[in-house]
Amino acid sequence: MNDGIPPPIPITFEPRLIQPPLALKQTSAFSHGDIYIFDIVANSSNMIVSASNHEIKLYNPATFAIKNILKFHTDTITQIKAHGENILMSSSKDGSVAVWDLRTDAGPVQVFKTPAKDPLLSFDLNSSEQILAAGTELVEYDANIHFFDARSNTSAIVKTYSESHSDDITNIKFHPTNPARLMTGSVDGLICQFDLTDMDEEEGLMVVSNTGASINKIGYFGPNAEYIYSLSHMETLSLWNSEDADAIHQFGDIRGVSNPAMGLTLDYGIDCQYEPESGRLYLVAGSNEGNINILHVKADSLQLCQVLSGGHSEIVRSTFWDSKRGILYSGGEDAKLGLWNSDPITTASSPLAATASARHSSPLQLKVKSSLFERVMGHILCLIELRAKYTYLLFFFDTLSIV
């Protein structure tokens, strides 16, 4: 009887967890043309964005003024990661991990390459900054984890694990404090945890969790990284114990929390984020129309904290949320970058938004710095859409007398 609509998951509204609430401060276009924004990372001096044209752009995090364009990769950039204030690392399907010094204008300061140009999907640096691990796509029959010595000048592979996954390795995550503990996630559904002390794949394989679904994002969370979250490509969410790999809770298809009365439409998960200060795990998820939903993940239930709307019109691919400073960056398939923060500004909502909120009591204060032209066009487009939808209905009304 399944018709593609997932079973409902109960959800409560808990806006007090994000106070003051985030509001849209600014949007900016990455470029003209049909570009997708893949990833965003930020620190106090830079907002760093990777896009589908194989470029990485640096922006001023407050003004969105462009600072630099990093061109090097020749294929899809699969992950970017900032390290401190000045270092950026990026992996690509071109088979390399590039290390950039953001203060210089030149190209990457170091490049780690796989000799066979194995497309790299994910990477991480361990807590002692000595080991760089990168996960590959499935090439022929092998999906590899390549290890590099991060401290050396050569970019030679030190070790390769090739037995532990049977499909694309989408996630590589080192333990936040234990430099010898690594976690990998793959399209084959397995979360493998390794002890790297002896650098032996067989002996080092500690525990395995079979999530049963193609893994999109995994991560450690908890005060001592004692838990793991797992988001799949089918939009299922599950929580696991990192010590013994046992399942804590399977939420199932998170699209089931969609609840129009709350103004909540959830079509896909973006990522989870752990907030150490409060001990809370958040789920950031989006709608196909560009809404960003922030949910609090409890041991066996979900709470909606806030819906961020008005910033995007297409799928949001990445968010970077500094919950301590109350700043969130977003980017997606509409090539737009969004800046959201909790600055108190007076509300100014458009008439259409008012109609929506009257029905759905949206908690969001919508402040869009759009021109009058854009607002008018917005209204007109809505009316046209309405009209097209109901042209068929009007037909009926015309023929009513015949019937």
Add this chain to the structure above:
Amino acid sequence: MRHVTLKPRSHHHLDTSLKDGYTHPSTWSSKDMAIALSIDPSIITIIYADFTRTLQGHYGSPPSSLLALYFIDSSFDLLLRRTSCIDIIIIEFDSGCGTRGKPLFLLHRASLLLPTGSKIQVSAVRESVRQVKQQSEEKKRNFVETVELQIGLKNYDPQRDKRFSGSVRLPNIPRPKMSVCILGDALHCDQAKEIAMEYQSVDDLKKLNKNKKQIKKLAKKYDAFLASEALIKQIPRLLGPGLHKAGKFPTPVTHADNIGEKADEIRATIKFQLKKVLCLGVAVGHVDMSEDELLANIMMSVNFLVSLLKKHWQNVKTLFIKSSMNKPVRLY
């Protein structure tokens, strides 16, 4: 006073006469509408009685027709997300527009209102299934042919769109011959013996002595594995990554689970993944399944896959079903 009546549809409760004569609403002519209008009102049930109160509550004075219907649309959202396929939405007016109690007209652009309204009609799929089975009958093979669903996508860029990968459990087992072995603790091994399921105990696994060749042989021997919860933790120690490469890491079972059912669950689950080419093939059944069973599996697969696509039906270019040795039959 305006209210709405809905006709929920499921494979089992649908009135047979309606099911057989069902065609997609967008192809209906005025003659069809006249026929549809004569549906016996007694089989139309009102569900969600609350809805009618909401409708009245929001509008003080009688609204214009268009506005009322717009309101219905947006309030339906929650409703439609919770019910199974709705094909027909009948709006009944009993003030000045016709005889009370008789449906006046059909709002049958259901796909406009339904978030995942199916674009393929059950009768067309049934016809294609009939063709596929017929093809297979005509050229009998000495093995049971698999029935495969082939989906061609469009407006999807594998280089930059989100990955399309997952698995779905079908209502009827497409691969009944799939061999499942349980790596069991004492209780599960006993249960396996009772239902003639293949099993390996902890001792059996210890005997393999982590010999790579033996473990590979075990991995090759069965299509899938189950493992007792307690045992799963020991697998890395007992077998290393031996089962990983074959993509056969076991699915956990608890003492509360029925291992026969769990094995069937595995047999009924199909995996799908889109890589670089814009087409996808999944085995949804075999030719010895009944029409109804194949139909249910196909509808389930299609609706599930479409729901995961960003633009849903706009991302689907073609749909075919075929048996292993024969030509594909088009569905969409």
